[in-house]
Amino acid sequence: MTPLLRAEALSLRHEDRGLLEALNLSLMPGQCWVVLGPNGAGKSTLLETLAGLRAPNEGEVHLHGRPLGDFRPRERARQIGLLLQQDGTGLHNSVLDLALTGSYPRKRHWWDTPEEIFAAHRALEQTGLGERAGQTTDTLSGGELRRAQIARLLVQDPTVALLDEPLANLDIAQQARIAHLLKDRFSGPDRVLMMVLHDLDLALTLASHCLLLDGSGAWLAGPRQEIASERHLTRLFGQPVRREASGHLVIDWETTS
């Protein structure tokens, strides 16, 4: 089976600092990847590179077995969706306007078709913003804006969904709700989901696979059971992680390093 997205000997640098050396990674259908690592480890840079917004310093990214550079931008955006960590609020645009931008990659007409408008409304309802469609985006709270951006991704409906801290700013109930929504929608049989998360508990609950980046070039990738160990995570976070009797990995917040 060809991977949906594959990184081959991918190296990323920020100015002179090497973030990532020779990453080999295959995103297979049905997987749910979680990227973990400290601040500045290159997680966002990696997602942008995998989405084709930034050329890798070395190596290549392949989408459905074809080099990513061979795709036209719109063709690429039909396959790969990216939720940026930082995202703007627009110029006096409504929440519906924001969700509708997700239909651009597949747009065939200059105007919005009833199907596109319906899809945008449905996505807003799924993210709990059905009532907010007519408001301008700058009236939303941080968590609501995040959910509107996720609604845009639902409208875009990509096969490879790359999300940079999708659950930041969401309250606990919304985190759970959106996390399940994302997993249902984007890690189905012909899709793959990759998320950058900071909440270890949530990350290990959702992930089928983990990618650990330490920011100095080293990386570790594989199924969650193999990768998410006390030893690896303690070293990665610089904070003790221990396994409780239940089998859960938890951070030991008492100790400071």
Next chain:
Amino acid sequence: MPAAPPDPGRTATRLVGLGLAAACTALLVSLLTGSASISAWDVLRLLWIDDGTVDDRIIDQLRLPRTLSAFAVGGALSLAGTLMQVLLRNPLGDPYVLGVSGGASVAVLAGMLLGLPILWLHPLALAGAFASMLLVFALASRHDDPDNRRLLLTGIVMAAGWSALIGLVLSLAPPLQLPGMLFWLMGDLSAAYSPGLLLAALGLGLAASLALAPQLNLAAFGLRQAAALGVDPRRLRLQLYLLASLLTAVAVTSAGAIGFVGLVTPHLARLLGASDHRLLLPVATLLGGALLTLADTAARTLIAPAQLPVGVLTALLGVPVFLWLLRREPRL
């Protein structure tokens, strides 16, 4: 209370209707107003019929060209302002913020200072606008600049440089030349290009902008996000910059640096409910044309036979309207 989802079709009909009504009213008012009193009936008749009378020549050779020029210049400035605001993702963007008008002004004032013939001023203005445009883009475009902050800064600094040069020319100019220079700087439609040319430029600019409108809707949320959705950010940036600058250059070289219209009419259109660029671009264009046409009517009649600089009147007319709308709108 949750806001009801707007019905896009009805909003569009209402706003385009409003824009067209404003435009028609302004054009009519301008045609009907002047030192010679010609009845409304005669004005409408003489637009279509040539009877060789004095009234006919006043309408066909004076009022109609001036009215259409004012409309086209106002529309072009407003369209350029709307494009600039998306390009820079900044509500303070206006056609002049990146220095296009500064370049044109310096070239024209230098020409006046050197006593060049009046015929040279239009080409000089155009050359100045282009020089400034290319310089800013060449200086700013080399780097990765997803929010166009570097472009904005480069443009603002360049505009500051131009305005210093304008000050220099003004301080060196002999007193006799000063009024002419100041009049040009404040905007003056009495020496505009032929209205046909201006309207054609505006029509082309609007058509090109409308073709880009779906991409502009994405760019309003940031070029990086637009890129993630399949827009080529470099290409869009270049297209936007060229379009906005060319429209500004056309407007400035034909009528001087008329302020306010380009900054405020896009906001006016947004306050009225047009945020989608497919709607915002035409509505802002119509409103800008209407505003400048009305302002110019006032400029040429208030203290007739003398004329006021139209740029002063756009602001005098526009400021109260805008402030009133802003007060009604709790957020912007």
